[in-house]
Amino acid sequence: MSHDYESRWVYRAKWTYLLSVVGVLMLPVLYTLWISFNANGFGAAEYDFTVFWYVELFKNAEIRTSLAWTVLIAAIVVAITVPMGVMAAKFYQRTRFKVPFVFLMLSPLFVPADVTAAALLVYFKNLNRLVEGLIGVELFDLSLWTAVAGQITWCLPYAFVVILVTMGRFRPEQTEAARTCGADAWQAFWQVEFPQIRPGVFSAGAFVTILSFNEYVRTNFLKGGFDTFPTYLVSYMLNTGMTPEVYAMAGLVSLVSMAAIGLVLVVALRRRIG
Amino acid sequence: MFRSFNAGGTAPARRSLWQVIVDDHGPGRIVLWIPLVFMVAFFLIPLALTLVWSVFERTMFWMEPGFTLAAYQDFFGSGRVDSFLNSVKSAAVTVAVAFILGFPIAVFVRRSVPAHAQHQAVLLFILPFMISEVIRLFALRPVLGRNGIVNDLLMSIGLVDEPISALLFTPTSVVIGEVLSFLPFMVFCGFLAMEAVPDYVFELCDDIGSGLVVTLRRVIIPLAAPGIFAAAIFIFVNSLGLFLVPDLLGGPGAANAGTLVVNAIAALDFPLAMAIAAIMVTMMVALLLIGHWLFDLTKLLEPFR
Numbered sequence: 001m002s003h004d005y006e007s008r009w010v011y012r013a014k015w016t017y018l019l020s021v022v023g024v025l026m027l028p029v030l031y032t033l034w035i036s037f038n039a040n041g042f043g044a045a046e047y048d049f050t051v052f053w054y055v056e057l058f059k060n061a062e063i064r065t066s067l068a069w070t071v072l073i074a075a076i077v078v079a080i081t082v083p084m085g086v087m088a089a090k091f092y093q094r095t096r097f098k099v100p101f102v103f104l105m106l107s108p109l110f111v112p113a114d115v116t117a118a119a120l121l122v123y124f125k126n127l128n129r130l131v132e133g134l135i136g137v138e139l140f141d142l143s144l145w146t147a148v149a150g151q152i153t154w155c156l157p158y159a160f161v162v163i164l165v166t167m168g169r170f171r172p173e174q175t176e177a178a179r180t181c182g183a184d185a186w187q188a189f190w191q192v193e194f195p196q197i198r199p200g201v202f203s204a205g206a207f208v209t210i211l212s213f214n215e216y217v218r219t220n221f222l223k224g225g226f227d228t229f230p231t232y233l234v235s236y237m238l239n240t241g242m243t244p245e246v247y248a249m250a251g252l253v254s255l256v257s258m259a260a261i262g263l264v265l266v267v268a269l270r271r272r273i274g
Numbered sequence: 275m276f277r278s279f280n281a282g283g284t285a286p287a288r289r290s291l292w293q294v295i296v297d298d299h300g301p302g303r304i305v306l307w308i309p310l311v312f313m314v315a316f317f318l319i320p321l322a323l324t325l326v327w328s329v330f331e332r333t334m335f336w337m338e339p340g341f342t343l344a345a346y347q348d349f350f351g352s353g354r355v356d357s358f359l360n361s362v363k364s365a366a367v368t369v370a371v372a373f374i375l376g377f378p379i380a381v382f383v384r385r386s387v388p389a390h391a392q393h394q395a396v397l398l399f400i401l402p403f404m405i406s407e408v409i410r411l412f413a414l415r416p417v418l419g420r421n422g423i424v425n426d427l428l429m430s431i432g433l434v435d436e437p438i439s440a441l442l443f444t445p446t447s448v449v450i451g452e453v454l455s456f457l458p459f460m461v462f463c464g465f466l467a468m469e470a471v472p473d474y475v476f477e478l479c480d481d482i483g484s485g486l487v488v489t490l491r492r493v494i495i496p497l498a499a500p501g502i503f504a505a506a507i508f509i510f511v512n513s514l515g516l517f518l519v520p521d522l523l524g525g526p527g528a529a530n531a532g533t534l535v536v537n538a539i540a541a542l543d544f545p546l547a548m549a550i551a552a553i554m555v556t557m558m559v560a561l562l563l564i565g566h567w568l569f570d571l572t573k574l575l576e577p578f579r
Contacts, residue, residue: 018382021375021376021457022398028413028416028417032409032412085309091307104310107317112515112532115555119320119548122323185296213406214404214405214407217516221539234408246412253405257404261401
């Protein structure tokens with residue numbers, strides 16, 4: 001259905017343009033993925049399919065450790081951010097100051113990552129000195145937790161928006177009905193509303209997993225003495241240049257993201273069919 | 275309220291600790307404040323404090339409270355301000371290119387795609403966004419390089435005789451990297467702004483036979499202005515700030531404001547880093563305020579009300 005005064009061909013041309021823009025945005029990623037499976041690396045005349053470079057990756061103990069850190073951080077960030085997204089959406093529904101609240105929640109998207117990260121780095125260093133002076137414990141020393149805090153400021157806006165949009169489809173009359181029948185606020189939320197917003201919560205979780213898994217700038221500034229997979233990848237790449245291992249690492253990150261997106265799509269489709 | 279109704283006037287039943295917590299007036303309400311407190315503590319306050327830290331005295335490895343404009347003098351009195359202004363220019367070019375390439379997509383999706391498929395069409399642009407920023411930028415190297423896929427293609431169709439080396443490690447490649455990173459936001463924000471416009475407005479334009487240019491200039495762009503402006507600020511500030519783009523794609527010496535911050539921190543010059551951060555934050559707030567004053571950006575939040 002195009003609108004009345006438009007020819008079919010113009011309509012098709014526009015779709016072609018839209019899809020080719022998406023294609024151009026995806027092309028570099030798919031191209032590196034393709035190279036990563038070539039036994040001869042980038043620019044070779046022959047293409048021999050192999051998973052050799054991927055196997056090599058997992059033989060490297062440093063890479064395995066960095067992957068473990070990445071997974072650990074992602075798990076913690078998801079476990080904290082998703083409930084916080086629900087709380088933020090609930091808070092938004094109740095507060096009178098909706099516009100300032102939304103501005104605050106979405107503003108991390110509008111500040112470049114390195115500015116936020118640098119500000120947080122100096123903030124944590126100062127807090128650490130302050131707290132150490134007061135109680136003698138280095139509570140805010142750069143560590144897993146500072147990296148987690150930095151990532152949450154980045155992931156929370158997305159979780160908030162996804163959950164808020166899903167909550168918008170929930171009819172508040174149902175909560176009122178539950179309350180009239182004697183349910184307390186928690187029961188009305190957990191037994192009536194939550195089952196209906198679960199898809200949104202699930203997608204927010206997947207979303208946050210991907211964002212956390214891919215996060216580089218903030219983690220690089222705020223991590224303690226460990227490497228996550230993206231920080232390891234970048235330092236490796238800047239040190240050794242574009243080796244086949246780098247392509248395999250990049251391919252691995254892309255594959256993980258694509259698998260997560262695929263999972264979300266499959267779950268969404270199954271729900272629609274079922 | 276309902277609880278007292280249920281109790282029916284008899285002596286209230288003993289309630290468990292959990293029931294006390296989740297009561298309408300119980301301490302459970304405080305939980306909803308957690309995200310707000312978190313964002314204030316770990317986002318708003320650190321960014322606001324950059325202004326304070328930027329006037330601190332620099333010491334050998336750190337800084338100490340004081341008032342000095344040395345960091346600002348250092349910034350404005352050196353080559354840094356030139357890099358900064360250069361990156362302002364390239365960020366402005368990025369915004370213009372993203373608008374030209376991305377905004378027609380938003381218009382097309384809103385006007386021509388069937389209503390039930392509009393959101394799915396826009397969501398297509400989330401796909402590239404879900405791949406790591408680092409990977410997408412890094413992946414441009416083999417694409418734009420001298421023996422990359424673009425040059426191969428141009429040579430094989432005979433458009434050029436020898437590979438164009440201006441495509442990688444130049445200011446051009448920085449703009450390409452920025453456009454490819456941030457283009458989806460122009461589509462999202464443009465669509466979000468136009469979603470609030472009822473269909474009959476477009477139908478009316480068709481019926482009175484106003485041409486494409488007039489419709490765009492007098493109807494669509496004014497209606498979508500808040501979205502375009504929000505996307506423009508987003509793209510501008512991020513192009514200015516994201517050090518990864520010049521780092522991975524720029525040539526030697528390529529720098530934007532983000533690079534300056536990162537380099538200052540690497541040199542342990544924290545007041546300078548904070549001064550540049552403060553300049554960026556101030557710039558963003560000023561742009562947002564101007565946009566709000568001109569276009570009322572809260573219109574964009576209409577779907578959330």
